[in-house]
Amino acid sequence: MLYVVIIFLWTSILLYLLLGGADFGAGIIELFTSKKNRSITRKTLYAAIGPIWEANHMWLIIAIVILFVGFPAIYTTMSIHLHIPLTVMLLGIIARGTAFTFRHYDAVKDDMQKLYNPIFEYSSFITPLFLGIIAGSAVSGHIDLNASTFLEAYIFSWLHWFAVAVGLFTVSICGFLASVYLIGETDNEPDRMRFAHKAQFFNIAAVICGVLVFVASLVENIPLLDWVFGNWVGRIAISSATLSLILMWYQLYQGKIKLLRPLAGFQVTMILLTTTYRHFPNIVILKNEEYLSLIEHSGPEKAIYTLGTALLVGSLFILPALFYLIYSFQKRDKMIED
Template sequence: MSTVVAIVLMLALAAYAVFGGADFGAGFWDLIAGGPERGAEPRNVIERSIGPVWEANHVWLIFVFVVTWTAFPPAYESIVLTMFVPLTLAALGIVFRGASFAFRKAVVTLRFRRIFGAAFALSSVLVPFCMGAIAGGIASGHVPSGGKAGDPVDSWLNPTSVVTGVLAVAVAAYLAAVYLVWDARHFREFAMGEYFRRRAVVSAVVAGVVAIVDLFVLNSKASHVFDGLMSRALPTAILSVLCGAGALVLLMRYAARGARVLAILAVALIIVSWGIAQWPYLLPVSLKIKEAAAPTATLVALVVAVGLAVLIVVPGFVLLYVLDQRAMLPEEGTEDVGDRPLDASAG
């Protein structure tokens, strides 16, 4: 049963990387879009793209936390005690990012729009870096088992963590650019489609280079994960590379729909490969999944709860994304017909 829950946790992490990662990546492109005049058009595309769904994406992160502390409490305790600094920074980044995204559209003066825009964009880079740094710290064995706290600084500012954090930012930027190519063309903004297509190609190359550097760092600092990538996780890792390369080829050929599908698979398979490579440990190489698992009754109840959540929550997510892709959702801050008084149409 612990294996089933671990697989569920890995899939939830992959979902957060695919949906939340693209959300953060859009903030990266917002950061480097340029001044108010030069960056106005790409920022409009970004706001329209993430506006209806940005709040929903963090449900996956909450799900990951709940499953981890319920199913694997010893691992959760060790991770939180050791990684409280990047976890706190990520939480603050998520809060500031959401508030700034909302306030930026509400304020009138250019000065405050710049302030909130900068807070939104910088937080969009900080959060994925912290998430990647946490993953790198866990993979390189900087989180001790037994509910003990590791070094609060070296645990997430070590070579593996830093490179993995940079990789997380690069992958998020790549995924967001691919999404934005589709969104821009969907609304027949072909100039913006070309704008983000070029950035998607560049970010794909950058992410590939950083991934290669990360492999060398893993070989030196996280040998268990590196050995797993080169053995049991090799098929999924190769498939991730092939999907990424295929997405790049389709981008070069202006096939945005197919590129988006392959980019999603490439990013999801990175998470799956990491999980398989780390197997059977939650904390390499000190705490195995079975050793960290809660009692069987707790795991069974959790699996039942997850199954109910899939039946109840997932259809709502699917509907939200379908309506968003079909441009059937009202923009934030605009009047919806359903909000008007009943006698308004009579006049």
Template sequence: MTAVNAMLVVIVLSLTAYALLAGADFGGGVWDLVARGRHADDQRALISASLGPVWEANHVWLIFVIVSVFSAFPTAFGPIATSLELPLALALVGIVLRGAAYVYRAYGGGAALPDRWWGRIFAGASVLTPFMLGVSGAALATGELGPHSSPTQPFKSTFALTAGVLAVVVTAFLAAVYLCYNAAQHQSTAHLVAIFRRKAMGAAVAAGVVALAMLPAFYHDAPTVAARFTDRSVPLAALSAVCGVGSLVVLWRKHYVLARATAALAVVGVLGGWTAAQYPDLMVGVYTAAQAAAAPQSVDAMLIAMVFGMAVILPSFYLLLRVFSRPVVEDH
């Protein structure tokens, strides 16, 4: 494996970690937004308790992606950032507003705005960011972006817009599955298990429907990547489909630990299928990875830095998740 391909692997692994961890956090905001009924406050309390220990730490994976692309593929970094300036800026706005709203609602005691308004900002931003990130990733595959493309160009593709919707639905699915497990760990939240179980199963079905509806637009708007998808990514798409159906089965049987594994593998299949089809392009029709790569010495140095960084981050992250894997929610 070349150093350039090794850096691509680092980027894909970081994206996957961000999708599985931060994605579930964003999905929690989706369920916060739509929580209704007499247990709505309990649902929001569980979501807040589950996010509390790790909600900001998960962004380290996004930082890994940005630093890796900037350092290893500097020629493409500028055009990517410029052509995606609007969706990426909106995604960043969502990240900032979501963090601020979460802190004010959890710890501010009604500072500046009533808690219900901070809750709405938190939930709305949790939908905005994954949608914009989904649009950004899909837009790179269309071949319609370039250094001089319009800021609104990413939104002109039906495929990109549908990918944004899929990203939101997938994060909601992950969050509901994780929350089933969290709710089952504490007596005071056991009554929420059935609620999040229904949400998880509904989101799994919705994700499958959106993915199928996206296929015609995919082949129309991103023909180059779609052709590679047919050649390379069918096994990964099959893995995603099988694990998605498997998640429905294990959720029905109330095996929530196994459901977390099948849900994660379903998302890995989606991301793996996309990255396999996108390779070797960073921006279809503009830059391949080899064309945009930095000098070999710089790529080698970046790989060494990433190895040392992972040696610090991975054990620390594992310890963080281990310590706070069972959030405590106060009895009502």
């Protein structure tokens, strides 16, 4: 049952990155859109993220609950030593959701829209930035359980080049996902090409930020190269992601958009698989070659069994409900258009 729980944890992180990441990316796209095109961009964003924007954070909640119940030592360590970036990320989620709701459903359209819009845009950038910082910090080896000062314990555990580079890479990935997803939401060629250009921009940004991640890992003696290229899983995953990227752009230039979303999702899945496979089950790598393992530092057997059972049973309700939610919104939009 322990491996069932671990699979649910990894899957919830992946789904949050694919769905929640694209949700954040929508705001990032708006931030990097010229003023004359922002109105049409917002209209497209509402149609795209409206059906699932409230459900996206469900995957983050599931991941947190799994860590809290099944791996309390890991949850405690991260929530203590990374409490500052965690707090910023959560505040970003709250600010973003609040601004999105008020600017979309506010009955009165007044000057407050000038406040809602920048809050939505900048929190869409800040939230995935700190999500990536948290992820990078967890495997950087900078968390020191024996730290004797505030700076060593709560600042330098996450404020370093590698974590910041991973944060910027996460932002670019979110923008890339949203751009690709939005291509299929447009009904005219000019808008489709505009989002295609956004996808190109964030694709290039992801490559640049990815290079920065590797450079930072070399500077800080983090064995990222070995994690990625030191095993056959990593080599196959990276090769597959590269080939799927080429296929995706070929499909786009051919005017075929049906496979764009699956291909973009596959690329992100391969990246996550590559960066997590090599050091599994060590989910948190600490200073002085210490670590926190999903196997060695799991909770009591009864807690794991109960948690695994709850996840299996819950998935029978959550997944059909999510698919029905998306179907309902798509059907409603089609009826409105007709």
